Amino acid sequence: MTSGSRSPAPNDVPGGARDVGNAAGKPPVPSAPTVPADLVDAAVAAARERGQDVADVPLTAIAAAANVSRSTLLRRIGGTRAALDAAVRAAGIDPGGRPPVRERAVAAAARLIGERGLGAVTLEAVAAAAPCALPSLHTVFHGRDGLLTAVFERYGPVIDVEALAAAPPERLADVVRGVQRAVVHAFAREPRVVPAIFADLLARPQGPGTRLLGEAMPRVFAGISTLLRPEIEAGRLRPLPMPVLIQLIIGPPAVHMMTRPALETALGEHLPPVEESLDHFTESFLRAAAP
Incomplete structure (x- = not known):
């Protein structure tokens, strides 16, 4: 035995780590499995092909990219998805696991x-x-237009109007108020997507705002038409052209919300609250469109 060396203790393991399990009289704790590089490459390739984070790609898709069965993949990564994600991270790639x-x-x-x-x-x-x-x-x-359409669907009045059309109120006044409230919520929702779209529409009539509304507004109009058509057939509304009726409903609350920030500064307490303004808009529409 050379100077400065010692005999290894019974519970020492290669690499300098202590085998805590043996010290406590228990089986040794297994080390994390080493994931083969070809499986890491397969996971990354599958994620890129699907446009997803690695953590969101199903194991079956990763197995297919690696040309192995799912059971073989699980065996080679030690039976746990966490080991594969850790290996991807160790390779310098964020495996994700975030929202899609x-x-x-x-x-x-x-x-x-x-x-x-x-x-x-x-x-x-x-x-x-x-x-x-x-x-x-x-x-x-x-492309960009598809992304902007998806943004408008999320932050515009589309979802609220379609939900209202799927379960319409019995009273005409509630139908009108529901549509107008959807418009108000769309303009008030943060981030302020809808005001920005209309600002672009007014500033550049041939700009992206016009194209976006041209793609998205037919769904809004279809939902409102579904709500108003039975009212016309029942004689509770005049048979005005549908675009005119729709503009009579959505125009006042839209203009109100676009100008409200300036009016709050100019008029102060003389400006009615939003809900009170909605009452007036609903009553005005019912009078204007009554037979």
Whole structure:
């Protein structure tokens, strides 16, 4: 035995770690499995192909990319998904596990629209803010217009109007107020996506705001038409052209919400609260459209 060396203690293991299990009279704790590099590569390739984070890719898809069965994949990664994600992270790639690309991109685009306006939002800016890969945005949304349409669906009045049309109130006044409240909520919702879209529409009639509303508004109009058509057939509304009736409903609350920030400063306490204003808008529509 040379100077400065010692005989290994019974509970020492290679690498300098202590075998705590043996010291306590228990079986040794197994070390984390080493995931083969080809499986890490397969997981990353499958994620890129699907436009997803590695953590969101099903094991069956990773197994297919590696040309092995799912059971073989599980055996080679030690029986746990966590080991594969850890190996991907060790390779310098974030495995994710965050919300899907679509959800992150829509939220990021909405923030950018509210902060910078519609015209300044590019796919590159959204990819950096999400964060996600630029090709993933093209895969999920098929371009900028598809992304902006998804943002409007999330933050505009589409969902509220379609929900109202699916379960319409019995009273006409409640129908009208429900539609107008959906418009108010869309303008008030943060980030302020809808005001930014209308600002772009007014500033640049041939800009992206016009294209976006041209794609998205037919769904809003279809929902409102579904609500109003039975009222016309029952004789409770005049048979005016449907676009005119719809504009009579959504116009007053939309203009009110667009101008309200300035009116609050100019009129102060003389400006009625939003709910009281909605009462007046509903009553005015019913009088204007009554047979």
